[in-house]
Amino acid sequence: FSARPSDVFASRRATPRMVVLGKPPTPSNVPAPGPDGDSSSSKPSTPALVSTLPQWKALQKHKESIIDQTHLRELLDDDERVLQLAAEYDGVFMDYSRQRISLETKKLLLELAEAVNLKQRIKDMVSGKRINTTENRAVLHTALRAKKSEVVMLDGVNVVEQVHTVLDRIRTFTETVRSGKHVGASGKHIKNFVAVGIGGSYLGPDFLYEALKTDPAASSAGQQAGYSLHFLANVDPVDVKRALDGFDPEETMVIVVSKTFTTRETIVNAKTVRTWLWDAMGTDPKVVRQHMVACSTNLAKTKDFGISPENVFPFWDWVGGRYSVCSSVGALPLSLMYGFNTFDKFLNGARSIDKHLVNAPLDRNIPVLMGLMGVWNMSFMGYKSRAMHPYTEALNKLPAHIQQVDMESNGKHVSRHGVDLDFEVGEVDFGEPGTLGQHSFFQLLHMGQVVPCTFIGFIESQNPTCQDGEPVSNHDELMSNFFAQPDALARGKTSEECRAEGRSEDLIPHITFTGNRPSLSLLLPVLNAYTCGQLLSLFEHRTAVQGFVWDINSFDQWGVELGKVLATKVRKQLNQARYHGKPVADFNASTKRMVERYLFGSVG
Numbered sequence: 056f057s058a059r060p061s062d063v064f065a066s067r068r069a070t071p072r073m074v075v076l077g078k079p080p081t082p083s084n085v086p087a088p089g090p091d092g093d094s095s096s097s098k099p100s101t102p103a104l105v106s107t108l109p110q111w112k113a114l115q116k117h118k119e120s121i122i123d124q125t126h127l128r129e130l131l132d133d134d135e136r137v138l139q140l141a142a143e144y145d146g147v148f149m150d151y152s153r154q155r156i157s158l159e160t161k162k163l164l165l166e167l168a169e170a171v172n173l174k175q176r177i178k179d180m181v182s183g184k185r186i187n188t189t190e191n192r193a194v195l196h197t198a199l200r201a202k203k204s205e206v207v208m209l210d211g212v213n214v215v216e217q218v219h220t221v222l223d224r225i226r227t228f229t230e231t232v233r234s235g236k237h238v239g240a241s242g243k244h245i246k247n248f249v250a251v252g253i254g255g256s257y258l259g260p261d262f263l264y265e266a267l268k269t270d271p272a273a274s275s276a277g278q279q280a281g282y283s284l285h286f287l288a289n290v291d292p293v294d295v296k297r298a299l300d301g302f303d304p305e306e307t308m309v310i311v312v313s314k315t316f317t318t319r320e321t322i323v324n325a326k327t328v329r330t331w332l333w334d335a336m337g338t339d340p341k342v343v344r345q346h347m348v349a350c351s352t353n354l355a356k357t358k359d360f361g362i363s364p365e366n367v368f369p370f371w372d373w374v375g376g377r378y379s380v381c382s383s384v385g386a387l388p389l390s391l392m393y394g395f396n397t398f399d400k401f402l403n404g405a406r407s408i409d410k411h412l413v414n415a416p417l418d419r420n421i422p423v424l425m426g427l428m429g430v431w432n433m434s435f436m437g438y439k440s441r442a443m444h445p446y447t448e449a450l451n452k453l454p455a456h457i458q459q460v461d462m463e464s465n466g467k468h469v470s471r472h473g474v475d476l477d478f479e480v481g482e483v484d485f486g487e488p489g490t491l492g493q494h495s496f497f498q499l500l501h502m503g504q505v506v507p508c509t510f511i512g513f514i515e516s517q518n519p520t521c522q523d524g525e526p527v528s529n530h531d532e533l534m535s536n537f538f539a540q541p542d543a544l545a546r547g548k549t550s551e552e553c554r555a556e557g558r559s560e561d562l563i564p565h566i567t568f569t570g571n572r573p574s575l576s577l578l579l580p581v582l583n584a585y586t587c588g589q590l591l592s593l594f595e596h597r598t599a600v601q602g603f604v605w606d607i608n609s610f611d612q613w614g615v616e617l618g619k620v621l622a623t624k625v626r627k628q629l630n631q632a633r634y635h636g637k638p639v640a641d642f643n644a645s646t647k648r649m650v651e652r653y654l655f656g657s658v659g
């Protein structure tokens with residue numbers, strides 16, 4: 056039953072090919088990947104791939120014994136092993152005994168972490184070293200949730216002070232709006248908020264908004280107090296309708312969220328919503344002043360758009376878009392909706408895990424262990440996908456957010472030094488809340504491809520309820536699945552077990568479960584603003600840890616550029632053809648045919 060993956064490395068080059076200037080690697084001139092990727096020797100040298108390290112090779116050798124000689128059914132029966140494959144911190148409990156690992160695997164993975172100087176790489180990140188080398192930027196999202204008393208210096212400036220100056224402004228501004236001191240242009244109390252933004256300027260805030268909708272404390276300050284928040288992300292005009300539907304412009308504030316303030320989707324949508332406001336209230340400058348605010352790093356562009364500087368809440372180039380939910384990107388919309396104190400609790404939860412990441416020993420460090428399991432599953436076991444199953448509907452948007460955090464970060468093909476990788480990185484991440492996923496794609500998870508799973512459960516529900524005549528509470532019903540699914544995946548069901556049930560021989564192949572499918576379970580007390588912060592930080596750091604071990608740059612995203620450039624060309628052609636009668640040109644035959652069909656209804 057060993058669900059052995061195909062050899063994922065077979066078709067890849069065994070020897071790294073340099074795409075930057077330098078000598079090809081040989082055992083003598085290859086420095087180990089480290090904090091700087093530099094060699095201590097003064098000789099010019101080629102930065103080595105992590106796969107050249109003896110610790111990596113030891114894991115490759117070791118994986119054979121795991122694949123050939125172990126099954127999770129037996130591994131789970133080893134009490135000593137199970138006891139050692141768990142970690143706990145600040146209410147977060149992680150069980151990783153259902154990973155296809157032995158205690159030896161864990162030891163070897165920790166040795167790999169030591170060999171790549173993981174601790175130092177983490178320190179470099181949180182202390183403001185410019186680890187995003189292709190953009191020459193620091194990666195300091197942890198500073199966004201640092202305490203006021205902390206100091207993180209970047210270019211002679213304490214960024215924590217900058218962060219708290221903006222947070223204080225957001226606290227004051229959101230209280231002014233919620234208390235009715237800042238009113239709409241026609242004097243009405245503002246109670247609807249529309250956040251216009253996409254990607255990292257949308258997914259994180261949306262996850263948090265959804266997660267807190269049913270949190271008693273947040274919802275009493277939000278929906279129950281009469282406030283509504285909608286997101287407008289897609290440039291599809293249908294999304295404009297959906298976002299604005301039912302909102303009175305005179306009672307609505309629009310928050311334009313864009314790090315660059317150049318993203319086409321966001322700018323087009325912001326203009327569309329501004330027109331909606333003008334249509335209702337006229338074009339007097341006070342309409343934009345009272346109804347439009349922005350979160351951005353580009354203060355010149357927000358000014359050009361007409362948003363008053365006092366209504367712009369900045370953040371900084373050292374905050375990556377997908378890591379920006381703790382900046383004004385999340386702080387402003389979520390504080391308008393649920394009050395600043397709720398958002399502050401979210402920051403506290405994220406900070407708790409940040410401290411754990413930095414201070415806990417690697418073998419008890421939850422995000423480090425999550426990351427090491429990711430490296431093991433992807434690069435050694437060859438599992439290319441990974442699924443996340445939060446057992447609460449309130450986390451319905453967490454998988455989408457983590458999908459961007461992880462896939463935009465680790466979807467890379469070269470090391471941070473520009474060397475082609477000769478191993479696989481960057482999982483395909485997807486997920487759905489439990490139990491919805493069970494009735495959708497779990498068939499494949501149980502009987503098709505092997506997809507490592509992350510289960511997230513809570514001891515208490517945000518909405519506890521029981522039904523007369525039911526054996527357990529509704530939450531216990533949900534959690535029965537949270538506990539059952541990992542075992543079903545791990546243990547499976549043998550043909551002998553099926554036979555013992557008296558099943559017909561014809562049916563047995565169809566109802567046998569190979570099992571041996573890895574998962575990891577996180578159990579937290581209850582979903583609230585604090586635990587949302589903890590979850591966010593855990594998954595952000597999982598991604599960073601994997602990137603550090605793989606020695607890739609997890610903080611740039613050049614892969615999204617090409618499509619944007621080509622869309623610009625198409626946009627120009629659509630304009631010329633539709634409004635100036637110009638022929639569609641400069642495309643390949645396929646694109647030309649499609650564009651012409653789109654414009655003229657038929658080919659030619």
Ligand code: F6P
Nearest residue numbers: 254255256313314315318376615
């Ligand atoms: O999708 C590419 C991307 O650059 C993301 O990294 C970013 O989160 C998103 O676009 C939005 O960018 P901005 O906040 O600048 O509008």
